[in-house]
Amino acid sequence: MTSLPAAPPARRLGLVIDLDTCVGCHACAVNCKEWNTGGHAAPLTDTDPYGADPTGVWFNRVHSFEAGEGLSGRTVHFPRSCLHCDEPLCVTVCPTGASYKRAEDGIVLVNPDTCIGCKLCSWACPYGAREYDEDEGVMKKCTLCIDRIANETLPEIDRVPACVSTCPAHARHFGDLGDPESAVSRLVAERGGVDLMPELGYRPVNKYLPPRERRGCESPSEPERFPESGVSGFFAWVDRVLSR
Amino acid sequence: MNPAPSVIVFTVGSGAGYGLLAALGMLAALGLMPSDTAVVLAGFGLGLGLVTAGLLSSTFHLGHPERAWRAFSQWRSSWLSREAVAAVLSYLPATGLAAVLLAGGAGGALAGMLGALTALFAAATVVCTAMIYRCLKPIHAWHNRFTVPGYLIIGAATGLALAHALFAAFGEPAAFATGVAALAALAAGFLHKRAYWRFIDSTSGPATAESATGLGAIGRVRALDPPHTGRNFVMREMGFAVARKHAETLRRAALIGGFVLPAWGIAIGLGLRGPGGAAVAFAAAAVAVAGALVERWLFFAEARHAAMLYYGTASA
Numbered sequence A: 001m002t003s004l005p006a007a008p009p010a011r012r013l014g015l016v017i018d019l020d021t022c023v024g025c026h027a028c029a030v031n032c033k034e035w036n037t038g039g040h041a042a043p044l045t046d047t048d049p050y051g052a053d054p055t056g057v058w059f060n061r062v063h064s065f066e067a068g069e070g071l072s073g074r075t076v077h078f079p080r081s082c083l084h085c086d087e088p089l090c091v092t093v094c095p096t097g098a099s100y101k102r103a104e105d106g107i108v109l110v111n112p113d114t115c116i117g118c119k120l121c122s123w124a125c126p127y128g129a130r131e132y133d134e135d136e137g138v139m140k141k142c143t144l145c146i147d148r149i150a151n152e153t154l155p156e157i158d159r160v161p162a163c164v165s166t167c168p169a170h171a172r173h174f175g176d177l178g179d180p181e182s183a184v185s186r187l188v189a190e191r192g193g194v195d196l197m198p199e200l201g202y203r204p205v206n207k208y209l210p211p212r213e214r215r216g217c218e219s220p221s222e223p224e225r226f227p228e229s230g231v232s233g234f235f236a237w238v239d240r241v242l243s244r
Numbered sequence B: 001m002n003p004a005p006s007v008i009v010f011t012v013g014s015g016a017g018y019g020l021l022a023a024l025g026m027l028a029a030l031g032l033m034p035s036d037t038a039v040v041l042a043g044f045g046l047g048l049g050l051v052t053a054g055l056l057s058s059t060f061h062l063g064h065p066e067r068a069w070r071a072f073s074q075w076r077s078s079w080l081s082r083e084a085v086a087a088v089l090s091y092l093p094a095t096g097l098a099a100v101l102l103a104g105g106a107g108g109a110l111a112g113m114l115g116a117l118t119a120l121f122a123a124a125t126v127v128c129t130a131m132i133y134r135c136l137k138p139i140h141a142w143h144n145r146f147t148v149p150g151y152l153i154i155g156a157a158t159g160l161a162l163a164h165a166l167f168a169a170f171g172e173p174a175a176f177a178t179g180v181a182a183l184a185a186l187a188a189g190f191l192h193k194r195a196y197w198r199f200i201d202s203t204s205g206p207a208t209a210e211s212a213t214g215l216g217a218i219g220r221v222r223a224l225d226p227p228h229t230g231r232n233f234v235m236r237e238m239g240f241a242v243a244r245k246h247a248e249t250l251r252r253a254a255l256i257g258g259f260v261l262p263a264w265g266i267a268i269g270l271g272l273r274g275p276g277g278a279a280v281a282f283a284a285a286a287v288a289v290a291g292a293l294v295e296r297w298l299f300f301a302e303a304r305h306a307a308m309l310y311y312g313t314a315s316a
Helices: A027-036 A122-123 A164-165 A183-191 A234-243 B005-029 B037-059 B065-072 B079-091 B089-103 B109-134 B147-169 B176-202 B209-213 B233-236 B243-271 B275-301 B307-309
Strands: A013-018 A061-067 A074-080 A099-101 A108-110 A131-133 A138-140 A173-174 A207-209 B219-223
Touching: A013 A183, A027 A164, A061 B209, A099 B089, A108 A138, A122 B233, A131 B233, A138 B037, A164 A173, A173 A183, A183 A207, A207 B233, B005 B037, B005 B089, B005 B147, B005 B176, B005 B275, B037 B089, B037 B147, B065 B079, B079 B089, B079 B109, B089 B109, B109 B147, B147 B176, B147 B243, B147 B275, B176 B243, B209 B219, B209 B307, B233 B307, B243 B275
Parallel strands: A013 A207
Antiparallel strands: A013 A173, A061 A074, A061 B219, A099 A108, A131 A138
């Protein structure tokens, strides 16, 4: 059923991504691909994988952006995946009921057995999160690793999405964003976590933590960059010549 | 957006087919529909044929055409599903009307009622088709007040041009009414398209690279490195762009082919009698449909998607 759940989901499971600590190593994207090509939405098909023009399905892609100018400018690594929105247009446009938002935890999923591959859901997502599997003829997307997070055969520490478990910088956090007391909700409140494209009204569950303010690297003044050497005579002359 | 041929043929073909069926239905409702067997068979055959060909073409866009029947289930939330339901329902009054006309019921109350229903369902189906695009918030060129009137006007213009050609070929007096109505629809289409292009050229969607990344507080945001060196589905599907130079040429082709030439053809044809008039009317209808194909190609090719903000596009 592609109508949204009548009542808001009891839990709002999602990710909090820290753009301050992300180092852009792509480990989350690689581990996502590795887990999910054998998981719920398997396979994440690659076309021409060893040829000249390899292309394939990924649920998580890491972009790099520059923001600001000069010394206040930043290079920010930016992992992008499904935000499991509260108002997912990708779900309501689905003509077959293959796309749905789970009433119990708000996770947005695709049923590959009823998807007709019309691709309309991918047009409805402003975040570019859904990727069509040309080989299987159905749409695929991040499952928030539903086959890990509730998997009792895994040790409890591993019951988090693959991207979260693998992040070496601890830039990815998983939890219930519907519970204001959860660790992820407190992190969002503390760090001023933001929604992406809030003006479009999708009300994403996933939040992004903006980079922290820079400290101790204000623009140095000229005397600081070229301090008086405290020497005199010949060496003072050399210093003056070389400083020219 | 990627201008997939199957979707362009679907929207133009079904739009013209529903336009023709709506024209026949309106004429029946007004008691002006000819009851000659050949005219009825040709008119409804062409209308239902175009609609059916369009709907079949749309299934070529699907990864799993054999599951297309599932698209009738989600009419509560999905305009695509509503379109599918309305498209199939519209066969009922249209075939009913054709049967009543063939049985000699032209001018009767039943033909009038079925005619009104045929026109109503045809218009509703075209509105549903347009709403599939109108409801997509990430695509500014579609999510605006121009989309639904655009589909209705071009459907009406191509459908009326076909109806006019048909009646002219059979020497029916209804050729005059449909010809005049086609001229009005073509003029409306010309003005609408110009206003639409002015609108998309002068406005952008609300999302920016800053809001897409949440980094606006730092300053202007620009893409540094893409996630992968190769292209991907999102870039192919949403990142299709047509060069400004080519778009200008195609816009002129759509205006002249879609509206100006067919309007002149119909206007001239209205003053001619016999096979000459019919030939001009058919040429006008064919050029109108060809122009509508160019217009629909541009409707897709010129539309920018918000997701491309992540891939370095300046605005969406």
